[in-house]
Amino acid sequence: MKKITCLCVSGNSSNTYCPDTKVTCPKGTICARVHALSTAGNTSVEINKSACLPVYQCGISGSASSLNGTLRLVTICSTNNCNLPEPELTGPEPASSINGLTCPTCVSENAEWCNANDFMQCVGNETTCSTYTTKVLGTPMVFRGCATMTNCILSKLTHSTNGSDFDFKFDCINNGNPLTCIQCLSTNSTSCTGNAVTCPNGYFCGTSYTESTVAGVTRYIRSCTPQTQCDKIISVTTLYGTTKMSTSCCTSDNCTAPILAVQPPSSELNGVTCPSCQSSQSTWCHDAQTVQCKGEETVCALHSTTIDGKSSAIRGCARPSACDTQTYTINGKSIIYQGICSCGGNVSNTYCPDTNVTCPTGTICATVHALTTMGDASFERYTSTCLPIYQCGIAGSATFLKGTMKLVTQCSTNNCNLPAKFSAENLTPNGMVCQSCMAADADCSSSERMQCTGDEQWCFFQAADLTEMTSAKSAIRGCVTRNICDLGTQTYNALGIKSNVKYICSSGSKHFLTNLFTPLLVLCTLIMRNFF
Structure with missing residues (x-):
């Protein structure tokens, strides 16, 4: 004969005394005992606590399974201070029966979410896909996988009184089907x-x-x-x-x-x-x-x-x-x-380790990531430098005859190792058509036109004048993102090279002229010279 377990859940839920935690439960809650066993790999944590719970969380028995992790949980309640027995844990029943549901699965520490690259077949009465978070030996963890629908009813199971604490949170997908x-x-x-x-x-x-x-x-x-x-x-x-x-x-x-x-x-x-x-x-x-x-x-x-x-x-x-x-x-x-x-910080006297300089007041240590392509050739460079703070967080690009330029800046004052990644490429035509040419001269002109794509919604003309041992000029026309045109105006000397870069950008009937003389564009211009 199948064993029947009866749970004591009746009675007035107002001001119920919960002896193990030595508190009087607030109105709307009831004295309960929670028994849970959580495993992650070779580590397991068992909880057997008394607590005040909402009445609807009484008499719950559930389980969850994930990649290298399981959870078994049960609650019983009482209002007459009876000696509540330790609730018996159950698992998916029958555990060997595959129920046809497949769920994404993963486990991660110190996080509230993990990206699943694996899937698992659910068994027994674990008929929904679930994400639940809890703590294992004090470490916050997130688990994704299969679960019983009773876990979804719990939603949150939290208690913290006089050292008696636990914290579970469950998010369930509608029976494994799209909502x-x-x-x-x-x-x-x-x-x-x-x-x-x-x-x-x-x-x-x-x-x-x-x-x-x-x-x-x-x-x-x-x-x-x-x-x-x-x-x-x-x-x-x-x-x-x-x-x-x-x-x-x-x-x-x-x-x-x-x-x-x-x-x-x-x-x-x-x-x-x-x-x-x-x-x-x-x-x-x-x-x-x-x-x-x-x-x-x-x-x-x-x-x-x-x-x-x-x-x-x-x-x-x-x-x-x-x-x-x-x-x-x-x-x-x-x-x-x-x-x-x-990253941000105090912009005064920031030390920039890669350049072995202390940045002047008003500037900040920055990482510049630039990639220039010309035909089949490409040149990529990471450089640390001091930039005005308003030039931080730039992600822009330009496209011209047989070439592209991508650049991104990130800033910090705590000398952290700054990641600097390009914006995702977008090749969707945006309706803008620009003249495209390139010349080792003060100007270039061509009948060739190019279709602009993505965020490159402006046409640009760049005239560069670099003075080193000798003077060199170059000119480029093509498509560009607005932020390249908006950087501002300043004079700059880098690596013994004096550079003057002038941009003229236009969009439809709108035209504006900016003289850009920035570390960012100087770097890109220097990179371009490697191909001549």
């Missing part, structure tokens, strides 16, 4: 409704809320959201105001996730200094002004918003979470939030 989520956008309310759409596998129903005092806008979005964007809080502070953004998720069909509150950073200065600017017409801005960062806003970010091809940008202090890209499509309307981040 359907409402898709809508509102700019004047904290709610909206729209059509239900079927989400890709691995997506949850998300709520994104943006509030900006810089542009004076609010934006409320419901849509399918990748799991990596869930529970994310973003803030960017500039001289002109702040932008706050949060994304939360829920895991049932057409559910509405609550708006996450974004608390302002603490008032304590953290030593980071960032350039500050705004643009209402571009994904780029620059300015010599700076802002002192506070609290959790420890990176410098260029954060842009593009809605149906119309862009705006701000630059300032940000939480590290602002450094990602989020993309939504609402009723055919494309919405893109993009963050490009760099």
